[in-house]
Each structure stands twice: as structure tokens, then as C-alpha cells.
Amino acid sequence: MTHDLPTLGHLLLAFALTYALGFERNLRGSAAGDRTFSLIGVGAALVAILALDHAPNALAGVITGIGFIGGGLTFRQSRASGEVVHGVTTAAAIFAAAGIGAAAGQGRVALAVLGTALALFALEVRHLPALSLLDGRRWAHRFQDDESRARLADGESGSGN
Numbered sequence: 001m002t003h004d005l006p007t008l009g010h011l012l013l014a015f016a017l018t019y020a021l022g023f024e025r026n027l028r029g030s031a032a033g034d035r036t037f038s039l040i041g042v043g044a045a046l047v048a049i050l051a052l053d054h055a056p057n058a059l060a061g062v063i064t065g066i067g068f069i070g071g072g073l074t075f076r077q078s079r080a081s082g083e084v085v086h087g088v089t090t091a092a093a094i095f096a097a098a099g100i101g102a103a104a105g106q107g108r109v110a111l112a113v114l115g116t117a118l119a120l121f122a123l124e125v126r127h128l129p130a131l132s133l134l135d136g137r138r139w140a141h142r143f144q145d146d147e148s149r150a151r152l153a154d155g156e157s158g159s160g161n
Helices: 004-027 034-051 058-073 088-105 109-127 129-134 136-142 146-157
Strands: 075-079 082-086
Touching (some): 109 129
Antiparallel strands (some): 075 082
């Protein structure tokens, strides 16, 4: 039982870190929140712990499963201004949560904590006034977007597609 205590600690760490990510997603109105994220983190941690016992390919199944969950969260919506895709950030955060859970489950505590901090930073950068200079949307109006550039290139080449 003594050697199980660190493993239990890793599982609790996976829960806490991924719950924090889910809490942030709840604050921002995401469909997937603290319960979903913590379940993904704990599940990934459990598989990572089991993978330590000579089943390294088990983690590949986690990545596949997370891809399906992420795909289910992503959808398109047509608007007058064009198509808008929703849920990509949450899907990416879920992928990060699986990685964080797997790292914690394998005892890579510093990696899991740093991964969580970086994910939270990426999710919150546009919402924190002190960091708003780092938000790409703040500067986007100064640059030409890819669709405009592609339309210009098509018009200049005479293809008209």
C-alpha cells in the first residue's frame, strides 16, 4: 500500500489540474466544463498509470478517444458574414487535459503543472487586462487575413475561382 500512495497522489493531481481547466471553461460559457475536464483528466491518468505496467500503447487509445470527443464538440454555423466554427478552443483544451492527466498519472508532476499553467494562460490571455497586448485579436486588424490574401491571389492570376 505504501507504494500506492504516490500513485494515488498522481491521480488526485490529475483531477485537480484538469478540474481547474474545466472550471475556466465553465466561466467562459463552454459546453464542456469542470466535470467533463476532470473526468477526462482522471481517465487519462488511470490509463497512464496502467501503461506504466508494460502497456505503452494504451495511451494511443486515449488520444483517439479524445479526438472523437473533440470532434463532437466542434460545429459549424452559417452566418451572413460567412461560416463560423464553434468549440475548437474547448476541443483543444480537452486534448490538453488528456495530456495533463497522462503526465500526472505517470508521475511527471512538473510537466503536468506547467502544462496546466500554459493552457490556462492561453485560455485567459485575452481576458486579463495586463496581458491583453499578447492577444492576437487585438492586432489582427493591422494584417491581411488568409482568405483576403487568397482572393487577391486568385484575382491577380485571372483564375476567377
